[in-house]
Amino acid sequence: MAHVLGVDIGGSSIKAAPVKIRTGEITVQPRQVPLPEPATPNAICEAIRDIIENFNWTGPLGCGYPGVVQNGVCFSVAHVSDDWLGVNLEKRLRELVKAQVKVINDADAAGLAEMRFGAGRVYHHSAGGTVLMLTLGTGIGSALFHNDKLFPNTEFGHILMPEGIEGEELAAAAVRVKENLSWDAWGLRVNKYLEMMSRFLSPDLIIIGGGVSENFDRFKRYLTVNTDIVPAQMGNKAGIVGAALALNLTSPDSGSTED
Numbered sequence: 733m734a735h736v737l738g739v740d741i742g743g744s745s746i747k748a749a750p751v752k753i754r755t756g757e758i759t760v761q762p763r764q765v766p767l768p769e770p771a772t773p774n775a776i777c778e779a780i781r782d783i784i785e786n787f788n789w790t791g792p793l794g795c796g797y798p799g800v801v802q803n804g805v806c807f808s809v810a811h812v813s814d815d816w817l818g819v820n821l822e823k824r825l826r827e828l829v830k831a832q833v834k835v836i837n838d839a840d841a842a843g844l845a846e847m848r849f850g851a852g853r854v855y856h857h858s859a860g861g862t863v864l865m866l867t868l869g870t871g872i873g874s875a876l877f878h879n880d881k882l883f884p885n886t887e888f889g890h891i892l893m894p895e896g897i898e899g900e901e902l903a904a905a906a907v908r909v910k911e912n913l914s915w916d917a918w919g920l921r922v923n924k925y926l927e928m929m930s931r932f933l934s935p936d937l938i939i940i941g942g943g944v945s946e947n948f949d950r951f952k953r954y955l956t957v958n959t960d961i962v963p964a965q966m967g968n969k970a971g972i973v974g975a976a977l978a979l980n981l982t983s984p985d986s987g988s989t990e991d
Contacts, residue, residue: 735759736979737787737829739780739795740838740971742767743811743870746776747968748783751976756849758969763787771812773819781828792832793825794975796841798873800885804835808887810871834978837885839867841974842941842966843875844882848977850965851939856880861936864888864929865964868922869942872900876933888929899925905944919951926957939964 738758739748749762763783768775784793799808804822826833836844843865847856852863859880867873872889875882889900901907903925908918926938938957940948941964948963955961966973 735791736976737784737789737791737793738841738972738974738976739783739793739825740841740975741776741795741797741812742838742971743798746779746783747972748780748787749969749972750787750789751973753976753980756845756966756973756977758972760787762969762972767811772815773813773821773824776812777821777824777828780825784828790829790831792979793829793834794841794978795821795825795833795835796838796971796975796978797821797835798838800887801835801837802885804833806835832979836975836978837873837875837887838971838975839865839873839886840875840882840884841978842867842873842964842970843877843939843974844977845966845970845974846939846941846964847877847880849973850970851962852877852937855937862933863937863939864933864935865939865941866926866929867941867964868903868905868944870906871904872925873941876935891928891932893925893928899928905942908944915947915950916954919954922951923955923957926955926961930957930959935959937962941966941970 735750738751747764749758805820806816809816822833822835846852855863863877865875874886874888876886891899903921938961945963
């Protein structure tokens with residue numbers, strides 16, 4: 733299985749491209765389409781069908797979904813229609829490509845990409861330590877790895893903070909824009925959230941992903957948590973690459989990939 737079509741269902745768009753899984757290389761220009769409104773299962777599957785036909789794709793497919801996924805079934809909804817609850821997305825996508833399909837949480841997908849080819853690759857190759865990947869965007873997505881094993885569907889953005897609100901309501905990137913916060917003020921909020929995560933998980937490394945990773949230097953001085961904190965390296969392609977890598981998971985609960 734040299735190439736896999738990676739599909740990333742995001743909060744505002746669907747991105748996809750064939751990925752060379754040995755190197756993480758995206759082999760052609762990614763295809764990006766707006767997220768349908770409303771973002772129902774039928775509408776999104778139709779959009780993915782169009783992408784598949786655009787690439788003339790008939791091989792394996794990996795997909796990142798913005799919510800909890802267990803055995804291919806969607807068990808939570810955040811930025812999509814409530815109609816997704818209980819939908820077996822793996823089965824529906826398998827009908828489109830007539831090939832192997834794997835669907836995982838979108839933050840888990842981004843984490844797989846960073847662990848294999850990005851900021852966490854040292855931990856991937858050494859298979860040691862605990863790595864927490866956090867994507868700061870519309871909400872906060874999370875991916876947790878220990879000894880290179882993925883613990884799926886962590887959803888740490890919903891953890892309750894002392895302020896009585898969820899972590900993503902305090903420190904998501906969208907909150908900075910919505911409340912017109914300076915980078916300084918927002919950086920302090922992010923640090924408060926990271927302190928909570930560090931207290932619970934004691935990670936050896938925290939990777940900050942999402943679009944704000946490009947502005948990491950503007951708020952990193954406020955991140956005083958006693959662990960290594962680095963920006964993600966894979967950028968916008970992390971979701972696509974990680975979705976493709978999901979096909980090589982050794983089990984539904986494992987983050988190891990074959991070489």
